[in-house]
Amino acid sequence: MNQLKWIETRVKDDKRLRRQVDELLHRYFRLPLLIQQAEEIINGGPEISLRSSLTVNYAASESMSHPHRLKEQQHYDQMVVEAQRELVVLKNELNKMNSIRTYLAEDELTVWDYRYKRRRRKDVHVRDELGWGNDRYYNALDGLRGQVADVFKLWTIICIDDTQ
Numbered sequence: 001m002n003q004l005k006w007i008e009t010r011v012k013d014d015k016r017l018r019r020q021v022d023e024l025l026h027r028y029f030r031l032p033l034l035i036q037q038a039e040e041i042i043n044g045g046p047e048i049s050l051r052s053s054l055t056v057n058y059a060a061s062e063s064m065s066h067p068h069r070l071k072e073q074q075h076y077d078q079m080v081v082e083a084q085r086e087l088v089v090l091k092n093e094l095n096k097m098n099s100i101r102t103y104l105a106e107d108e109l110t111v112w113d114y115r116y117k118r119r120r121r122k123d124v125h126v127r128d129e130l131g132w133g134n135d136r137y138y139n140a141l142d143g144l145r146g147q148v149a150d151v152f153k154l155w156t157i158i159c160i161d162d163t164q
Contacts (some may be wrong), residue, residue, distance in 0.1 A: 011145040012138075012162070019075050020154055021145045024097070026115040031094045038090060041083035106149060107140035 011017050101109065115126045125136040149155055 012142050021148045028097045035090045038083045038087040111140045113131040
């Protein structure tokens, strides 16, 4: 008789999932800036140069030195539409992250702030700075990652065929 078993992989057991969650946790602190940039594009904020200013000795071709106004307008309109889509996604992500922060345990919030607010920090440095032991730190980190994976539905479900 074939029996199927469904197993949810835990975040700490799946390196790809850990990376996804860690990126979301780091991104939380950049979200207000990203939202502001998207709003500036939508509202006609700072001019965006179409030509590359980073290329050394960049010489625009004749067609680039006098670009067609209609093409510029189409490009700008496309950027506004993309910025509007991005803004919806960013605001939704920020709302989810803020809701996660409201019900996390104090240790999990502390780990989030200490480990993810700054540039990539190693677990050893954060743990030493907090003065916590391995068990307390990694339990809080695993709990934090699990909560984020739950809210963003990042769990991978594996189906195992148990033919015995």
